[in-house]
Amino acid sequence: MIGHPERAATFAADEARAHWHDRALWFVRVKRDRQASSVPEWEQLRETAAAIKAHTLSRLAEYLEEFEYNAQSHGIVVHWACDGNEHNRIVYEILHQRRVTRVVKSKSMLTEECGLNPYLEKRGIEVVDTDLGERIVQFRHEPPSHIVLPAIHLKKEDIGDLFHEKLGTPVGLADPSKLVEAARQHLRQKFLLAQAGITGVNFAVAETGTVVVCTNEGNCGMGTSLPPIHIACMGIEKAIPRSKDLAVFIRLLARSATGQPITTYTSHFRGPIAGGELHVVIVDNGRSEILAKEKFRRSLTCIRCGACMNTCPVFRRSGGHSYGSTTPGPIGSLLAPLRDMQTHRSVPFACSLCGSCSDVCPVKVDLHNELYAIRQDIAARGLLPLHKRLAMTIMARVMAHPSAYALAGNFIRGALRRLPRGFLYGPWNPWGRQRELPAAPKRSFRELMKERR
Amino acid sequence: MNSRAVVLSRLRSQKRASAQLPDGRFGTQCIDIAKQFVENTKIVGGDCIKVTDSGALGTAVREFKHYKTATKVFSQIPAITGNVDLDALTNPRELADIDLAILPGRFAVGENAAVWLDLGCLGPHRAIFVIAQHLALVVGSDHIVATMHDAYEQANLTKHDFGVFVSGPSKTADIEQSLVVGAHGPRTCSVFLVG
Numbered sequence: 001m002i003g004h005p006e007r008a009a010t011f012a013a014d015e016a017r018a019h020w021h022d023r024a025l026w027f028v029r030v031k032r033d034r035q036a037s038s039v040p041e042w043e044q045l046r047e048t049a050a051a052i053k054a055h056t057l058s059r060l061a062e063y064l065e066e067f068e069y070n071a072q073s074h075g076i077v078v079h080w081a082c083d084g085n086e087h088n089r090i091v092y093e094i095l096h097q098r099r100v101t102r103v104v105k106s107k108s109m110l111t112e113e114c115g116l117n118p119y120l121e122k123r124g125i126e127v128v129d130t131d132l133g134e135r136i137v138q139f140r141h142e143p144p145s146h147i148v149l150p151a152i153h154l155k156k157e158d159i160g161d162l163f164h165e166k167l168g169t170p171v172g173l174a175d176p177s178k179l180v181e182a183a184r185q186h187l188r189q190k191f192l193l194a195q196a197g198i199t200g201v202n203f204a205v206a207e208t209g210t211v212v213v214c215t216n217e218g219n220c221g222m223g224t225s226l227p228p229i230h231i232a233c234m235g236i237e238k239a240i241p242r243s244k245d246l247a248v249f250i251r252l253l254a255r256s257a258t259g260q261p262i263t264t265y266t267s268h269f270r271g272p273i274a275g276g277e278l279h280v281v282i283v284d285n286g287r288s289e290i291l292a293k294e295k296f297r298r299s300l301t302c303i304r305c306g307a308c309m310n311t312c313p314v315f316r317r318s319g320g321h322s323y324g325s326t327t328p329g330p331i332g333s334l335l336a337p338l339r340d341m342q343t344h345r346s347v348p349f350a351c352s353l354c355g356s357c358s359d360v361c362p363v364k365v366d367l368h369n370e371l372y373a374i375r376q377d378i379a380a381r382g383l384l385p386l387h388k389r390l391a392m393t394i395m396a397r398v399m400a401h402p403s404a405y406a407l408a409g410n411f412i413r414g415a416l417r418r419l420p421r422g423f424l425y426g427p428w429n430p431w432g433r434q435r436e437l438p439a440a441p442k443r444s445f446r447e448l449m450k451e452r453r
Numbered sequence: 454m455n456s457r458a459v460v461l462s463r464l465r466s467q468k469r470a471s472a473q474l475p476d477g478r479f480g481t482q483c484i485d486i487a488k489q490f491v492e493n494t495k496i497v498g499g500d501c502i503k504v505t506d507s508g509a510l511g512t513a514v515r516e517f518k519h520y521k522t523a524t525k526v527f528s529q530i531p532a533i534t535g536n537v538d539l540d541a542l543t544n545p546r547e548l549a550d551i552d553l554a555i556l557p558g559r560f561a562v563g564e565n566a567a568v569w570l571d572l573g574c575l576g577p578h579r580a581i582f583v584i585a586q587h588l589a590l591v592v593g594s595d596h597i598v599a600t601m602h603d604a605y606e607q608a609n610l611t612k613h614d615f616g617v618f619v620s621g622p623s624k625t626a627d628i629e630q631s632l633v634v635g636a637h638g639p640r641t642c643s644v645f646l647v648g
Contacts, residue, residue: 218638271614
């Protein structure tokens with residue numbers, strides 16, 4: 001089976017590019033730090049955000065009903081979907097009944113997760129992703145590699161070639177501002193012709209029945225105020241109790257995501273556009289199951305800022321596609337196996353447990369602890385690869401017997417000193433493929449202690 | 454059972470200890486909010502033009518470079534006359550060639566240079582704030598609050614079906630993390646601070 005290590009190896013093979021990727025994401029992390037330190041109450045904000053989320057999850061059904069009631073009272077049509085398929089069917093029905101064939105979409109990780117685009121395309125509806133990064137990966141027929149920076153795995157030259165092919169820009173044009181201008185003109189036409197707009201939801205306020213969407217490019221504004229139909233798709237975990245709670249999350253979100261004090265546009269929808277329709281689709285798709293798992297519940301409080309990816313030493317060096325799921329990085333390494341442990345069993349091990357993700361998380365998800373916990377679940381279900389299982393069994397036996405441990409230590413120290421490199425780093429040593437074995441000390445710790453006495 | 458009932462019963466079947474909802478309101482130590490707003494406007498790629506009163510606003514707008522070069526101007530500010538009548542338009546797509554939109558902001562936020570626009574600020578077609586090539590916002594300098602906590606107290610989400618915080622011009626960093634201003638929305642965003 002192909003897991004994270006195999007996919008990461010492909011990414012890391014282009015050393016210069018992998019290095020660039022690492023640096024580019026670290027740059028975003030540094031911008032985040034600058035913004036975070038400019039807010040004196042930053043740590044209290046994080047704690048408050050975590051507490052609001054914990055409270056909301058403890059009575060999520062009530063808040064979703066309150067949201068629904070208030071949204072409906074202002075003409076929003078609320079739909080419920082148990083899973084991704086039902087979500088896709090609902091969206092398709094809305095579009096199909098109104099004879100919509102051209103749709104613009106602003107960024108929504110939920111619709112990625114549900115596979116909405118292929119579902120609609122198969123049924124004759126054109127779906128244009130309008131976030132620039134999303135449009136780029138859509139042109140390339142690949143998933144986004146980062147939830148906030150979907151095309152961060154690409155260089156400007158790659159995008160220049162792509163736009164030459166798709167949009168007819170001059171050969172070799174790689175100036176980002178000119179490429180953005182070309183995309184602006186191309187997508188403006190799409191916005192003007194669209195019959196409906198689909199968006200994600202950052203927050204759904206129960207008290208007022210408002211859905212909030214945060215964007216920088218203005219694609220959400222264009223996609224929801226030109227066509228008369230707006231469909232907003234949200235996971236059940238997006239509900240928050242009060243409009244005052246928005247202040248806490250909006251203060252944290254963009255600062256954590258890109259190091260901006262706020263996104264350019266923070267749009268609040270409480271009813272349809274004049275003469276139009278606003279639909280909200282509330283989707284479970286495995287979330288209630290995660291909520292039922294005490295150990296992993298906090299992963300549901302994620303506000304999708306991507307800060308854990310930007311800081312993660314493994315993500316930065318292995319690229320988002322190596323995780324093989326819609327949401328990559330530390331948070332994705334939890335969400336993916338929580339949904340399908342068999343398929344995603346390798347990703348929680350793409351982690352050094354350094355804890356940097358937990359330190360930057362604006363809602364204080366204890367990512368590295370949960371990652372450690374899910375590794376144990378994976379091992380308990382017998383999903384570790386054979387070599388790991390064997391190695392662990394042997395090691396456990398040796399370490400349980402002091403004399404066997406002393407003997408093994410002696411043997412290994414001798415072997416490390418005497419055996420040729422070609423043998424030590426043979427195919428039986430997968431650990432040594434990217435790492436140097438330590439230099440063997442002359443005497444063991446126990447021998448040194450004996451001498452001291 | 455319909456899906457609504459299924460999802461809600463899944464959530465209700467779980468026994469969870471209830472956690473307290475915190476107040477979540479933080480005060481601020483910033484003394485000069487207007488100064489902070491001006492500085493942050495620069496950081497988010499916008500422009501800030503200070504004028505003494507509403508009379509001076511008219512003069513400043515007429516001197517404003519995007520006003521002078523504009524062919525089609527929409528104004529929602531009584532003191533400034535535009536040359537397009539959006540009431541007459543039925544399809545918001547006809548807004549596509551508007552060069553400059555001049556809109557009043559209800560208030561501005563010091564900590565992030567955001568300006569709050571509700572439906573009352575946007576005129577007959579709400580697309581105007583994002584489809585115009587250039588955007589000018591007019592805010593009273595005594596209408597600046599310090600943080601988002603104050604902002605949401607002022608905004609009153611129940612008053613209108615749509616409202617938006619705008620902070621600077623539209624932008625993207627999706628190509629190699631290099632910031633390009635003018636993505637899908639306005640290429641520039643200037644805030645006229647009055648008073």
